[in-house]
Each structure stands twice: as C-alpha cells, then as structure tokens.
C-alpha cells in the first residue's frame with residue numbers, strides 16, 4: 001500500500017505524529033504535526049487501536065487487545081512439507097485462535113493473542129512456542145528467531161466501523177485483528193466518501209460513534225473475556 005500510494009503521487013511523512021485535529025468550520029481540519037499547523041481539506045483518521053487522545057470518542061468505542069506472532073529460522077524443506085504439506089495458512093475455529101503458516105523463506109510463523117499490547121513479552125512468546133509444539137511436536141527443537149506484537153482494536157460486535165467525525169473528517173477502524181483485507185476494502189469506501197458519493201450510497205454503513213459501556217473498566221473486562229473464552233475453548237465449548 002505504501003508503494004501504491006507513492007506511485008499515485010502521495011507524499012508520506014513518517015515520524016510525524018498528529019497530536020491534535022481541529023475540524024474547520026468549512027470542512028476539513030487543521031492538524032498539529034510536530035508543532036506545526038497543517039491544513040487539510042479531507043482527513044482520514046486511520047489509527048485504529050492507536051487513536052488514544054487524538055479523538056477520544058473513537059478511542060472509547062473499542063477495546064485494545066494484543067496480537068502477537070513468533071517465527072522460526074527457515075526450516076529444512078522436508079520438515080516444511082511434513083508440517084504443512086499444502087503450504088496453506090491455517091487458523092483454528094476456537095474463539096481465541098492460534099493460526100500459522102510457512103512464509104516464503106520457509107519459516108514457521110504462529111500467531112495468537114498476546115498479554116501486553118505494546119510489545120512482545122516473554123510469556124506471550126513462550127505461550128506461542130508451546131502452542132506450536134503442542135500442535136507440531138516436530139518443532140520441539142526449532143529456533144524461534146523473530147517475534148512481534150501490536151495493538152488491534154476490538155469492537156463489541158466484532159464488526160468494523162466507519163464514521164464521519166466532522167465535515168471532511170472520516171475514520172474507519174475496529175477490524176478486530178482482521179484489518180489486512182477489511183482495511184483495504186474500507187479504504188475504498190472512504191475514497192468514495194471523499195469523492196462525494198452520498199453516505200447512503202457507500203458500500204458500508206456510516207454510523208454514529210457508540211461509546212463502549214463501562215469504558216474505564218474495558219481493559220480489565222477484555223482480559224476477563226479472553227480468559228473466559230480460553231476456558232471455554234479448553235473445555236471444547238463451540239465458538
């Protein structure tokens with residue numbers, strides 16, 4: 001998406017966090033970026049689980065959870081074929097799923113829920129390693145070289161949201177850990193919105209923001225819910 005945007009003429013400024021968005025009376029907004037004021041006719045807030053104080057009402061309409069993955073060193077070809085003969089990525093049908101694949105260089109990659117939303121902590125890493133070995137004992141001696149974790153935004157009903165925050169200011173978020181395809185699809189919806197397609201004709205409903213009930217207790221509630229679903233999964237209760 002980075003390459004597609006620059007090929008289309010977009011300028012990308014990294015290390016330039018927006019610290020405030022002030023909607024303008026005539027539409028669009030003035031953004032504060034690295035202490036400078038930047039005027040924009042159209043603004044798309046695409047910060048998902050990192051929205052925080054940038055638009056508090058949005059940040060209060062989802063809960064942050066951690067998604068984490070670890071990867072082995074590239075594995076011998078014979079072992080790769082033994083583990084996933086069709087090289088298809090797989091995902092479990094539980095509520096708190098593990099999913100895995102073999103990447104183009106032959107690394108085994110497994111992912112699942114993490115404990116900390118900011119970075120990969122050792123206990124998450126170990127939990128993922130154990131999950132991999134429980135499912136594929138051949139990985140008992142594998143070297144786990146890489147690992148990473150980030151926040152993902154979860155909504156109450158597992159569905160993403162599109163809001164018009166102010167005239168010319170749009171957001172899409174809440175992909176519940178499935179934003180690669182959905183974020184791309186909603187990017188097209190936001191493009192149509194900016195081009196002037198009426199809200200009612202967009203391919204996704206534009207809804208008002210709904211603050212999560214009991215918002216201050218949300219992180220505690222999320223941890224409780226994850227553990228509850230883990231217990232149900234362990235007991236074999238269908239997701």
Ligand SMILES: Cc1cc2nc3c(=O)[nH]c(=O)nc-3n(C[C@H](O)[C@H](O)[C@H](O)COP(=O)(O)OP(=O)(O)OC[C@H]3O[C@@H](n4cnc5c(N)ncnc54)[C@H](O)[C@@H]3O)c2cc1C
Nearest residue numbers: 017018047048050067068069150175177178179180181183
């Ligand atoms: C380990 C892991 C595995 C995953 N696996 C899958 C998968 O297999 N399939 C799938 O569909 N999804 C997967 N996801 C989820 C997917 O990555 C997210 O749903 C998706 O990235 C959300 O896209 P986004 O662009 O809305 O937000 P993000 O990708 O979170 O991007 C938010 C952006 O906002 C920027 N930002 C934040 N604050 C500011 C600010 N103040 N000013 C300017 N910029 C700011 C950040 O730098 C970042 O670039 C996974 C996530 C993780 C962490």
